[in-house]
Amino acid sequence: MNKAQIRPQKTYTHHELASYSYAKLVMLAYDHCPPIYDSLPLKEQDLRNRLRDYFNPTPPESPFGTMSPQSTFYIERESDQAAWQYVQSGRARTIFIQAPRQMGKSSLIQRIAYQTKSSHVVAFVDFEKFSQTVLSNAEDFFIEFSGLISDALGLPDRIDDFWASKRRSNLVKCSNHLTQHVLASIQKPLILALDEVERLFTCPFRDDFFGMLRSWHNDHINMGKLTLLLSGSTEPALFITNHSQSPFNVAERIALKDFSREQVRALNQRHGELLTATETEALYNLLGGQPFLIMPLFIINEVICTVN
Numbered sequence: 001m002n003k004a005q006i007r008p009q010k011t012y013t014h015h016e017l018a019s020y021s022y023a024k025l026v027m028l029a030y031d032h033c034p035p036i037y038d039s040l041p042l043k044e045q046d047l048r049n050r051l052r053d054y055f056n057p058t059p060p061e062s063p064f065g066t067m068s069p070q071s072t073f074y075i076e077r078e079s080d081q082a083a084w085q086y087v088q089s090g091r092a093r094t095i096f097i098q099a100p101r102q103m104g105k106s107s108l109i110q111r112i113a114y115q116t117k118s119s120h121v122v123a124f125v126d127f128e129k130f131s132q133t134v135l136s137n138a139e140d141f142f143i144e145f146s147g148l149i150s151d152a153l154g155l156p157d158r159i160d161d162f163w164a165s166k167r168r169s170n171l172v173k174c175s176n177h178l179t180q181h182v183l184a185s186i187q188k189p190l191i192l193a194l195d196e197v198e199r200l201f202t203c204p205f206r207d208d209f210f211g212m213l214r215s216w217h218n219d220h221i222n223m224g225k226l227t228l229l230l231s232g233s234t235e236p237a238l239f240i241t242n243h244s245q246s247p248f249n250v251a252e253r254i255a256l257k258d259f260s261r262e263q264v265r266a267l268n269q270r271h272g273e274l275l276t277a278t279e280t281e282a283l284y285n286l287l288g289g290q291p292f293l294i295m296p297l298f299i300i301n302e303v304i305c306t307v308n
Contacts, residue, residue, distance in 0.1 A: 068113065087227060155181065170205075
C-alpha cells in the first residue's frame with residue numbers, strides 16, 4: 001500500500017493505544033499519519049503519546065468526584081457484582097451501599113443506572129445538594145424531595161395537586177405522589193437512588209423520613225416496582241434507634257472495599273503501563289489500594305507523560 005493512501009481516520013482511546021504492541025503502533029502511524037511514520041524510529045512511549053495526540057483521544061479524567069459510568073478507568077469490584085445481582089433479581093428490594101467518603105459510592109450508583117437503563121428507570125437524588133434551609137423544614141424537604149424525583153424522570157410537576165390538602169401529613173402526600181404520579185407514569189421498574197443519606201441523620205424529621213422509606217419497602221402491593229438504592233458513609237444505627245422504623249436493617253448491605261493488588265495492576269494497564277510492575281507493587285504497599293489516593297497519582301503521571 002502506498003503511504004499516501006490514508007484510510008478514513010478513526011479515534012483510538014487511551015486504553016486501546018496502551019494495549020497495542022510497538023509493531024501495531026507503527027502500522028497505525030503508517031495507515032493514518034504519514035508525518036508520524038516519517039519521524040520513526042521513536043521510542044515506544046513517545047510513539048504512543050504522539051498517536052494519542054493525533055487521534056484526539058479523551059483527555060485524562062478528573063480523579064475527583066463521580067466517574068462517568070462508561071469510563072475506561074472504572075474498576076469493577078466485588079461490590080459491583082453484588083449490586084448488579086440484587087438489582088437484576090426481578091423483585092423490589094432495598095440496597096444500602098456503605099463506605100467511607102471518596103470510596104466510589106456515587107460512581108457505583110451511576111454505573112448501576114447506566115447498566116440497567118434498558119430494564120429500569122432511575123431517579124437519582126443527591127442530598128448533598130439540599131440547602132440547610134430545606135433540611136430544617138419538614139414540608140420544604142418533602143416537597144423538594146418529591147419534586148426532584150419527578151424532575152429526574154422528566155415527569156410534569158404535580159406537587160400542588162398532592163400538597164393541596166391541609167389534613168394529610170407530609171409522609172402521606174409524599175407517598176401518594178410517588179405511587180399515584182411517579183410509579184403510575186412509568187412502565188419499567190424504578191430504582192430510586194438516594195446518595196449521601198447521612199445528611200438526614202441529624203434532621204428534626206429524620207425518623208419520619210426513614211420510617212416512610214421502611215413503609216415503602218414493606219408495601220409490596222403499591223411499591224412493587226420500586227427498588228431503593230441508598231448510599232452513605234455513617235453507620236445508621238448510631239442515629240436511628242427504632243429498628244422497626246429503619247430501612248437499613250432490612251436492606252441488602254454492600255460494603256465498598258479498597259482496590260486489590262490485581263485491580264491496581266489493571267488500573268495501571270488501562271493508563272498505558274505508566275508504572276513498572278515494581279513501582280505498582282510499591283504503590284499498593286504504600287497506599288493500600290485506597291481509591292481516592294490511587295486514582296490521582298495515575299492521572300498526574302498520565303498528564304506528565306503527555307506533556308513530555
